[in-house]
Amino acid sequence: MKNLRNFSIIAHIDHGKSTLSDRLIQLTNIVSDREFQDQILDTMEIERERGITIKSQTVCLPYRAGDGKTYHLNLIDTPGHVDFSYEVSRALASCEGAFLLIDASQGVEAQTLANLYMAMEHDLEIIPVINKIDLPSADIDWVRNQVDKDLGLDPDTVILTSAKEGIGIEDVLKGAVDHLPPPSGDPDGPLQALIFDSHYDAYRGTIIHMRIFEGGVREGDTIIFLSNNKDYKVEEVGIFQLDRVPKKELSAGQVGYLIAGIKTVSDTRCGDTITLKNNPCESSMSGFKDAKPVVFSSIYPVASDGYGELSLALEKLKLNDASLIYEKDSSVALGFGFRCGFLGLLHLEVVQERLEREYDLSLIITAPSVKYEIVLTDGTQKMIDNPALYPDPGSIDITKEPFIRASIIVPDRYMGAVMKLCMDRRGINSNYQYLTTDRLEMIFELPLAEVIYDFYDKLKSITQGYGSFDYELLDYRETDLVKVDILINGDRVDALSHLVHQNRSVERARLICEKLRDEIPRQMFKIAIQGAIGAKIISRKTISAYRKDVTAKCYGGDITRKRKLLEKQKKGKKRMKMVGQVMIPQSAFLSVLKTDD
Numbered sequence: 169m170k171n172l173r174n175f176s177i178i179a180h181i182d183h184g185k186s187t188l189s190d191r192l193i194q195l196t197n198i199v200s201d202r203e204f205q206d207q208i209l210d211t212m213e214i215e216r217e218r219g220i221t222i223k224s225q226t227v228c229l230p231y232r233a234g235d236g237k238t239y240h241l242n243l244i245d246t247p248g249h250v251d252f253s254y255e256v257s258r259a260l261a262s263c264e265g266a267f268l269l270i271d272a273s274q275g276v277e278a279q280t281l282a283n284l285y286m287a288m289e290h291d292l293e294i295i296p297v298i299n300k301i302d303l304p305s306a307d308i309d310w311v312r313n314q315v316d317k318d319l320g321l322d323p324d325t326v327i328l329t330s331a332k333e334g335i336g337i338e339d340v341l342k343g344a345v346d347h348l349p350p351p352s353g354d355p356d357g358p359l360q361a362l363i364f365d366s367h368y369d370a371y372r373g374t375i376i377h378m379r380i381f382e383g384g385v386r387e388g389d390t391i392i393f394l395s396n397n398k399d400y401k402v403e404e405v406g407i408f409q410l411d412r413v414p415k416k417e418l419s420a421g422q423v424g425y426l427i428a429g430i431k432t433v434s435d436t437r438c439g440d441t442i443t444l445k446n447n448p449c450e451s452s453m454s455g456f457k458d459a460k461p462v463v464f465s466s467i468y469p470v471a472s473d474g475y476g477e478l479s480l481a482l483e484k485l486k487l488n489d490a491s492l493i494y495e496k497d498s499s500v501a502l503g504f505g506f507r508c509g510f511l512g513l514l515h516l517e518v519v520q521e522r523l524e525r526e527y528d529l530s531l532i533i534t535a536p537s538v539k540y541e542i543v544l545t546d547g548t549q550k551m552i553d554n555p556a557l558y559p560d561p562g563s564i565d566i567t568k569e570p571f572i573r574a575s576i577i578v579p580d581r582y583m584g585a586v587m588k589l590c591m592d593r594r595g596i597n598s599n600y601q602y603l604t605t606d607r608l609e610m611i612f613e614l615p616l617a618e619v620i621y622d623f624y625d626k627l628k629s630i631t632q633g634y635g636s637f638d639y640e641l642l643d644y645r646e647t648d649l650v651k652v653d654i655l656i657n658g659d660r661v662d663a664l665s666h667l668v669h670q671n672r673s674v675e676r677a678r679l680i681c682e683k684l685r686d687e688i689p690r691q692m693f694k695i696a697i698q699g700a701i702g703a704k705i706i707s708r709k710t711i712s713a714y715r716k717d718v719t720a721k722c723y724g725g726d727i728t729r730k731r732k733l734l735e736k737q738k739k740g741k742k743r744m745k746m747v748g749q750v751m752i753p754q755s756a757f758l759s760v761l762k763t764d765d
Contacts, residue, residue: 169355169421173348174242174379176259178287179269180279180636184299187331188269188340189227189245195337196229196241198409226365226377226423228407231341239345242407242423244364252511257286258364258438261453262379262423265293265348267327267340268319272298272306276314276603277636278577284319295343296321302330310604318603351381353420359383359391360449361426361442366433372403374430375412377423378442382449384419390445391428394452398435399445400428434486461509462570462641463536463620464553465516466497466663467523468505470530475504481527482506485519492519497554499663502532507554510536513620535666538616541568541644555665558651561702567649569669570616572639573598577609578631585630586610593618594669613642615669652677652706654684655698661752674699674706681709687756690714 177185193199229241244259260266266287270276287294296315301308308328316323327343329336365377385391385405392399406414407424418424430436441452469478486492493509510516516536523529539553543566552558574595578586580602587597587610595612602608614623619639627635650673654664664684668676677699684697692714699707722730 169353170350171237171239172242172351172421173239173265173344174244174263174351174421174423175265175267175344175348176244176246176256176263176287177267177269178246178256178260178283179299180271180274180277180283183269183271183274183277183280184331185245185269188267188297188299188329188337189243191331191334191337192229192243192340193227193410195341196231198227198229226408228409228413228423229341231345233342233345241341241344244423252515253282253286255365255438256283257290258362260287260290260292261439262362262364263290263292264351265295265344267295267297267343268321269297269299270311270315272300272308272311273303274634275307275311275607276318276577278575278609278638279636281318281575281577281609282638293348294321295325295327295347296323297327297329297340299329299331301328302333302335314604351421353380353382355384355419355421357382357420358447358449359385359389359442359444360453361385362453363436363438363440363442365438366436368433369427372427372429374427374433374436376426376428376430376436376442377408378426379423380418380420381453382420383444383447384417385426385442385444386417391426391442392445392448393435394441394443395437396435400430403427403429433489461491461493461511462538462616463510463512463516464507464539465510465536466499466502466505466507466534466554467494467520468499468502468532468534468663470532472503474529477527478506478523478529478531481523481529482508484527485522489519491515499556500660502663505532509553513624532663534663536620537667538570538620540570540649540667542566543568555651555667556662558667561650567647568644569647569649571613571642571645572616572619573642574612574614574619574637574639575609576612576627576635576637577603577607578635580606580608582631582635583608583610586627586635589623589626589630590614593623594671614639615645615647616641617667617669650701652680653700654680655696655700656684656688656752657695673701677707681707684752684756685709685711688752 177188179185225245227243229243231239231241233239244262246256246259268280268284270280284294296319298308298311300306312323312326315321315326325347327336327339329340360382361378361380363376363378366374369375385402387402387404389402390399391402404414404427405418405424406412412425443449467478469475482494491511494506497507498504510519513536520531520533523531537553537555539551542550542552542559542564544550544559544563545565576586590597590612593614595614598611598613600608600610624637627637648670649667650670651665651667652673653660664680681697681699688695688711690711690713694713695711697709697711698705
């Protein structure tokens, strides 16, 4: 165990975690130059395209140190986006130390602080690493000062690297050996292992990624999950070195995988504890909780006969993404579909893109919403995430919506613009503090519903890319909630209904009506697009009809001849409107999601 080290790399988005992991893998020669590719730990096509990590990955790096000993360094690469922070916390629970990566040109940002606090909660040894020192805009002394003043870490322990250029990579491995503690635990005690991730293999079933804290496990053992008491027989154990490398046994302190013929990923939940059936441990690992979705949206196939394919695709996707939650849903306008729960808007985008690419589906996504708490006049409480389930306003006593605590770090010259943006979104400014002479952290309490659309994009825009944003859920607070329905030619389109704060309802309805007017094709009759709260119409846009010139054949003569023809046309259009249906294109549903003013 003295030659083992378990560590994570944590950082804000785009500070170079994946690139540093690539260089560490290259330096330890576990992959040949011919087989190497950038972002080698990011296995999904969408991760490579966007340059982000979505799923944490593990790799065991053999490193021969200066003392002549070979150390086994277990690296757990983590996502950087706030949507996947639960996955980061599980990865940190499996480590003794972490490298905190900071961009030499950007400095300390919101997610840097959030990940630092998370690592401190797990009592990890933290080594600061300043990356991208080769950039012309790099200011190493400024960032080193931030490490000392903002983070409270020792600036003398800072490792300077440029992952892109391969500078200082050996120092990172040396730092892991010299400064990170080896794991502790009793190899002869009862098995106690933490699941920090899992993925599905079509031939072997669910493959569990785990860290063993006590005891050991080998092929043929019968294991049990403490969260659901299900037991399985172990078929194979081993370690990750890009490919799976089988081993006879894994013991305390090691990170590896376990295969036991498990058919569903949902049985293997992140943060769960594994033990042996015939010699169980006394208690489970602390901190286990289900990942709770915060954003909800409905997914429908464009063609109604695509429902079966969508059902099958979601079932397969769920095997590789245990945090995706879905249930059957139906709409008068769009037919049968599924109501899905996501960890955030990025998670929604990733799921949508994976369904369209990997399963070749054409989808319609409804406007995302959050979960509201509704207290009825008879005292009963309901949690609703779907506007279709919103009860009769006359039976509602109180409505509550979720609030978040947002931490925004910006240069002080953008303070006014950020303050205005947050106040426009019904934010409450609780406090702010200067981190350095020209950078400050602003704390706001904001309704989650105001953040899920385009808040992050707007923040990046007004701060010219320098603003960074992190949030945590707080509680439910009383709000004035209304349901806005969209009517097209007097017919309600339930897929376009949404729940919104009373003060924003007119503005939101007007915006949606304008978007739909631009997207819905013209017909031979007028099309009225209306926003309504109950029976009260709060906005309206009209798509004018095509006009056929029926009076073209009248050359001069009495005006009554023209009037007769126009009256005849009017009657025909009225009849056509009674029987005519308005086809709403897919682009119209997508345009509602984009809320650019």
